[in-house]
Amino acid sequence: MPVQMKSVNKKSTQMEEMRAMPMPKRGIPKSFSPTNTSADQDTTRRKIAIPKQHADTDDLAVPAAGVPRAIKIDKLTLAVLLEDVSLDERNVVTSVLDRLKREGKLYKGSAKGRGFKNVYVKTYKDNFSIEVRVNPTRELHSRQFMNITFNPSLMDEKRVKWFGRLLRMLFPGRRSEMMRQLRLYRCDVCVDIPEDINQLIVRLRRCTVQSKYFMATDSVGRVETMYLGSIASDLHGVVYDQQASDAFKQAVGETTSLPPLERNRTKSRDDAEVVLQRTRFEARRVFKDLPTLDVLDEWTAPFDRWDVWQIRDVPALRKDWEFAAYLDAVRWRGVAGARLYLEGRGCEHVSRFEQQLDRYKADWWRPERMLLDMQSALRSRLLWKLLRG
Known part of the structure; x- marks a missing residue:
């Protein structure tokens, strides 16, 4: 009997200790930060938790709800004017590109819809590419002899050096001069918003007449893409579901915008992963007058033409x-x-x-404050340092 009483007292003591223990809260605390995770939080099952060695990586930063991330340059097209190269130099450029294609360092791309007769592409294992187009066939590109298109945010040191060597081969003895003479034809900037695109209304500010505005939806009627303005306009925008875009890119083997810890994720229900909604807003600007790169210093906030409501x-x-x-x-x-x-x-x-x-105006949408972020992004890239000499 004493033994049984001792056992009962032990169980009672254990139950009291368990009641005294603080119960864990469900979900993510408001103070949760990937770079400031408390020691008693169990982060082994959540991919959103970031190891300390990656805490300074921009792509891994998890913004607060509704707060846009820093602006990035998503696409840049640089042009070489026809008047800046002689006939002999044009022949040299064409022969060098043909030789690199025969050597397997470039491959011939499709010229359909490009506006140029010849298209050459340098592709990497992650499907990042640098596209070179020469000999224009459209009136729109009549002032250009050549243009080069790439994504600056994916240009690491090795790729920047290859780009510099390419220009040295195309323009022997004049690389530095040609870099200073490069003109800007197109610049796409983007910002990621951790919100569901189906909750957003995006419209041009103070406009009665707005052309070419339409949406693309999936099979169940959810919005996947908003097209804001005509592609013939100097400035137009695109808002799309980044998760749907990454799912398609993964299916075809293209590089996604997922943070490194999430690029190989399977399904959220398999590992209790916390999934954030991600919407990308792109502002695409075409510079038909082909200015020098100095115009980027004078470009006002790229998103200041749009209003955003969250419903x-x-x-x-x-x-x-x-x-x-x-x-x-x-x-x-x-x-x-x-x-x-x-x-x-x-x-x-x-x-x-x-x-x-x-x-319902989105209080987190502050386009007038994004200018400094864009200027910082331009000057933080090795490519920008190379082009500016």
């Missing part, structure tokens, strides 16, 4: 079907266009709708 699924919104219909009008026609359209059909509540819409 979350709240009970009050479900009850107000008139306002929900107004949101669709704003999506397709913009704020000014929606007013003209609805008032022209006898709607008397447009002013109330616009006041209600202001409450």
